[in-house]
Each structure stands twice: as C-alpha cells, then as structure tokens.
Amino acid sequence: MSTRTPLMAGNWKMNLDWKQGLALVEELGEQLKDVDTSKVETVVLPPFVDIRTVQTAVEAGKLPIAYGAQDISEHESGAYTGEVSGPMLSALGCTYVAVGHSERRQYHGETEQITNNKVKAAFAAGLTPILCVGEPLEERKAGKHVEYTLAQLEGGIEGLDVEQAKQIVIAYEPVWAIGTGEVATPDDAQEVCAAIREALQAIYGAEVAGAVRVLYGGSVKSANVAELMEKQDVDGALVGGASLKAEEFAKIAGFQG
Numbered sequence: 570m571s572t573r574t575p576l577m578a579g580n581w582k583m584n585l586d587w588k589q590g591l592a593l594v595e596e597l598g599e600q601l602k603d604v605d606t607s608k609v610e611t612v613v614l615p616p617f618v619d620i621r622t623v624q625t626a627v628e629a630g631k632l633p634i635a636y637g638a639q640d641i642s643e644h645e646s647g648a649y650t651g652e653v654s655g656p657m658l659s660a661l662g663c664t665y666v667a668v669g670h671s672e673r674r675q676y677h678g679e680t681e682q683i684t685n686n687k688v689k690a691a692f693a694a695g696l697t698p699i700l701c702v703g704e705p706l707e708e709r710k711a712g713k714h715v716e717y718t719l720a721q722l723e724g725g726i727e728g729l730d731v732e733q734a735k736q737i738v739i740a741y742e743p744v745w746a747i748g749t750g751e752v753a754t755p756d757d758a759q760e761v762c763a764a765i766r767e768a769l770q771a772i773y774g775a776e777v778a779g780a781v782r783v784l785y786g787g788s789v790k791s792a793n794v795a796e797l798m799e800k801q802d803v804d805g806a807l808v809g810g811a812s813l814k815a816e817e818f819a820k821i822a823g824f825q826g
C-alpha cells in the first residue's frame with residue numbers, strides 16, 4: 570500500500586441511460602456515507618449523455634464523487650461530427666477523462682499518436698487524463714507484457730512536461746482481464762505497475778514517479794480489491810462491470826475498511 574491517495578474510478582462504458590445513471594450516482598452517494606471519503610477519491614466515468622445529469626446530482630447532493638468522460642476529441646472545436654471536446658467536458662465540471670482505453674484502441678482504431686493527442690487535449694482543457702495501457706493475451710503468453718505496456722506508456726505521454734507528468738493517472742489494464750472475470754494476480758499487477766513507475770522515474774525523475782497514481786483494471790470487484798491494493802505500486806482501480814452497482818462500487822471505494 571502506497572502513501573498516494575487511492576483513486577477508484579468506475580468506467581460505465583456504454584451502459585445506463587441518463588435516468589439509470591442518475592439513479593446509480595444518487596445511490597452511490599448514499600452508499601458512500603459508510604466510507605471515509607477523505608481517504609479515497611471516487612470517480613465515475615459515465616457516457617457523454619449522462620454527464621450533465623451526473624453533474625446536477627453531484628452538485629445538488631454535494632456528493633463526494635468526481636466525474637469525467639470515457640473519451641475526448643483530439644481537437645478543440647470545429648467540424649468533427651460526433652466528437653466531444655475537452656472544453657465541453659470541463660464546462661460540465663468534469664475533472665477526469667479516460668484516454669486510450671483498449672476498447673477505443675481495438676474497436677475505434679485509436680493509434681499511439683491519437684492517444685497522445687488526446688492526452689494533450691485533456692491537459693489543454695484542464696482535465697486529468699487517465700491513460701489506459703495494457704497487453705493482449707498473446708503478448709502476455711510471449712512474456713512481452715512489460716515491454717508492450719511500456720511502449721504504450723511512452724507513446725501516450727510523449728511530449729508532456731514535468732507538471733503534466735506529475736498529474737497524469739495511468740491505468741494498467743491487461744486486455745485479457747477486462748470483462749472476463751479473470752483478474753490479474755496481485756503480483757502480476759504489481760510487476761507491471763512497478764515497471765510503469767520505474768519508466769516514469771527514468772524519464773521524469775523520482776518526484777514525478779512518486780506522485781503519479783497507477784491504477785489496475787480488469788475484473789476488479791469488492792472481493793479482490795483489497796489484495797490488489799496491498800501492493801506497493803497499485804494506487805487504485807479502474808472498474809468496469811462492478812462499478813454499475815452502487816453497493817459494490819462503494820465497497821470497492823471502502824476497501825480500507
């Protein structure tokens with residue numbers, strides 16, 4: 570367990586319309602009353618069309634929940650049909666945005682360059698990117714998981730200054746563990762999260778490496794979060810399926826007891 574403030578982020582993916590999202594965030598606010606929210610940062614990443622409703626609920630109820638988006642346009646504004654810009658997200662009170670999720674890379678053709686542009690677009694709009702990295706099964710089987718993941722890391726953070734690097738959140742999500750129920754072992758998660766921190770240290774120095782939160786993602790639930798969080802370099806979780814149930818996600822946020 571590290572001294573960095575743990576961050577538990579719920580990626581709702583393409584689930585829950587605005588009414589369902591409202592119900593979930595209100596229920597999560599209730600459930601978090603049993604959690605010491607000064608010790609953990611709880612974040613939800615709803616679909617774009619839910620964000621305005623989530624904003625209203627969080628502000629009205631003064632809920633201890635930060636929120637953000639699952640994606641961001643590389644561009645600031647203009648003729649990019651279907652895209653949502655960083656300034657639009659910050660105008661909704663978003664503080665985080667996921668960038669380079671494996672589902673974006675796999676199904677939407679997001680390259681390293683696009684991911685890097687999106688990380689920069691997030692910073693330009695005052696948002697904190699949660700840069701997602703992680704290897705597919707073949708790379709893991711070939712023993713190339715660290716190398717593969719670090720290449721994605723280096724591509725994603727290319728050109729960031731020290732202040733930006735200190736603020737970024739990295740999520741290590743091995744593709745084979747996403748939505749499969751097959752969670753990485755705490756040692757597997759630690760191995761890659763530590764390698765990510767070492768790479769940050771080599772590029773930006775010890776202060777940045779010590780500050781950056783590195784999350785693990787892939788089949789995290791309340792039953793396995795505590796053992797993952799015991800690891801020195803795991804500072805939180807990026808949670809998919811288990812973030813869609815308020816009680817379960819609040820238990821994840823309350824992993825410290």
Ligand code: 13P
Binds near residue numbers: 748787807811
């Ligand atoms: P699951 O928790 O459903 O495996 O999803 C992980 C994930 O992709 C979070 O971004």
